[in-house]
Amino acid sequence: MKVEVDDVVLPGDFSEEIDTAGEKGKVILGPGLRKEIDKVYITKAGVLRKRAPNTFWVDSYQKRYVPSRGENVIGFVVQKSGDIFRVDVGSSCPATLSYLSFENATKKNRPEVQVGDVLYAKMLVASKDMEPEIVCVDSHGKKGRLGVLNEGFVFKCSLNLVRKILNPSCPLLESIKNEWPFELAAGMNGRIWIKANTMRETIAVGNAILASEYLSDDEIKNMCTNIASILAGHVS
Amino acid sequence: MANYVKKKLQLPKSVLDMKFMKKTKDRIEREIENTQDHDGLYSNIITNEMRHATGNFITETSFIVCEDLLEGRLSYKGMNPEIERLMELESKKQEPAPDMQKDISDEILAKKMQSFNNRKRSYNSPSKYNVIKRKK
Numbered sequence: 001m002k003v004e005v006d007d008v009v010l011p012g013d014f015s016e017e018i019d020t021a022g023e024k025g026k027v028i029l030g031p032g033l034r035k036e037i038d039k040v041y042i043t044k045a046g047v048l049r050k051r052a053p054n055t056f057w058v059d060s061y062q063k064r065y066v067p068s069r070g071e072n073v074i075g076f077v078v079q080k081s082g083d084i085f086r087v088d089v090g091s092s093c094p095a096t097l098s099y100l101s102f103e104n105a106t107k108k109n110r111p112e113v114q115v116g117d118v119l120y121a122k123m124l125v126a127s128k129d130m131e132p133e134i135v136c137v138d139s140h141g142k143k144g145r146l147g148v149l150n151e152g153f154v155f156k157c158s159l160n161l162v163r164k165i166l167n168p169s170c171p172l173l174e175s176i177k178n179e180w181p182f183e184l185a186a187g188m189n190g191r192i193w194i195k196a197n198t199m200r201e202t203i204a205v206g207n208a209i210l211a212s213e214y215l216s217d218d219e220i221k222n223m224c225t226n227i228a229s230i231l232a233g234h235v236s
Numbered sequence: 237m238a239n240y241v242k243k244k245l246q247l248p249k250s251v252l253d254m255k256f257m258k259k260t261k262d263r264i265e266r267e268i269e270n271t272q273d274h275d276g277l278y279s280n281i282i283t284n285e286m287r288h289a290t291g292n293f294i295t296e297t298s299f300i301v302c303e304d305l306l307e308g309r310l311s312y313k314g315m316n317p318e319i320e321r322l323m324e325l326e327s328k329k330q331e332p333a334p335d336m337q338k339d340i341s342d343e344i345l346a347k348k349m350q351s352f353n354n355r356k357r358s359y360n361s362p363s364k365y366n367v368i369k370r371k372k
Contacts, residue, residue, distance in 0.1 A: 022292045030302035035293045049302075057302040068297035072308045120309060126297070145309035145319060166305040173310065181313035188300070188308070195315065 003042070005050040009058060013042040021054050030057025031068075062159045065090040065189035067126035072146070074154065074187030075134065077117045085113060087121070090189045093131050097121065101135035103143035111136075118149045118193060120185045149185055152195030153202050159190045161213045172212045175224035176205065180231065204231050 003013045018040045021027045029035060032044035033056055042048065046060030065073070067089065075087035078094060085097040097119070102111035113119070121134035136146040165172050166186055176182075182196040182205050192209060196202040204227050212220045252261045296302060307326070311319035340348075 024292075026292050026294060028294050028296050028301065030296050031299060033295075035291065035295065040293065051302065051304070055296075055302050057296075057299065066297075071298050071300060145307065145322060162308070163299055163303060163305060166308055167303055168306060173312075177312040181315040183311040183315040183319065184309070186308035186310075188298075197315075 003048060005048050005056070007048055008046070009042045009048045010045050011041075011043050014039050015042075015048060015056075017050075018056050021056075025054060028055040030055060032058025032060055059160075063190060065159060067091045067095070067123050067132040067189075069123055069126045071123045071126075071188040072186075073121060073123060073134065073189040074149070074185060074191040074193055075119045075121055075189075077113055077115050077119065080113075080115055087119060087134060089121075089132065089134065089187075090191065091132060095121075095123075095132040095134045097134050097136070101137055102147070103137050103141065113148060118152075118154055120146050120149055120187065120193070122146060145185075149193050149195075152183070152193050153206065154191055154193045155206055155210070157190055157192060157210060158213065159188065161209070162186050162188055162190055162192065165209055165212065169217075170212075171217050171221050172208065172224065175221050176208055176228065179224075179228040180204075200231060 001010075001013050003009045003015050005015065005017060009015075018027060018029075018033070022040070029040060030049075032042060032046060034041050034043045040056075042058055044058045044060040046058040048056065049059045050056050067073075073089045073095075075089040075095060075097075077085050077097075078088045079086035083099055085099065086094040087097050089095045099105060099110055099113075100107070101124075102113075105111045119134075119136065121136050122138075123132060124135045125133040136143060136148075138144050138146070164170055173184075180196065180201050182194060182201060184195075184205065185193040187193075192206075194202055194205045194209075196205055208224060208227055211223055215223065247257075247260075251257060252264075299305065307323075309319055310323065311317075314320065
């Protein structure tokens, strides 16, 4: 069926706008779109989105993570075997992580990573036919924001929620960032790690994130002021 | 690899004809034959369309590029100074370089320039007062 941008779409649908844009210039096809010989087809159920100038994707509800290159994910170390760690990132098979892909790691100087540790890592290889590979360093060999996450609290959520809170237009982080100190790592695989000074504050961050999934921007702002006032009232 | 073959081709024929070069000569001939075969091998499968297909479509499997998402590791109010330093560096990088500090505000400059231009025009017009002034 022919669809327009911002319509609800189903696999097999197509949009003429994408095809005409493709005739004029470069078009970026995001997740949920696929180029076939004659035209571009939709392969996921969701809402067709467009961002200027020429980026299209399907915004779909999803809980299963499908690895894609360059995304930051949160993983749990499940096995240590020789040169590699096996890390569960929520995909169809565990990702591999070489012990050399940590900052300052050499063959003699092994990183201190134990089975059960929580890692924040970048997807390096994400192929349909091979197991994914993750790294904990950037291309300069620096750890940057990646590495083992100590303490804190991990919870699962839908992939959409992670994208929602990381969207620059989302008011959630803006409204709670000045209320109390906290740290957050959001993996594109639908896992969020949070850490704050007290248990109350940690729970407050977690609840604020989970509650914002189906709220509008204004409602999120209201909720955040509510949470902040409750927290401040009890703490002082 | 292509360079390698080219180099060998550049060997003069007289050298290749020498007795001890027989093996090399055979190999070069085989290589040439192989590369020629490649084109013929799939000619019935590879259509002209495939050869000249230049896609305007770039496939991107990640939402990060599409939605322009933030980096997912954040820290606020001094929870993790290391991460906050990185965040600060990044936000500085994204913002365009701040304008140079102005000693004179735009309005004053506009006023001065206007009066300056006016004065210039008065210089252009021959006037005895100006001439006198200049001489001073």
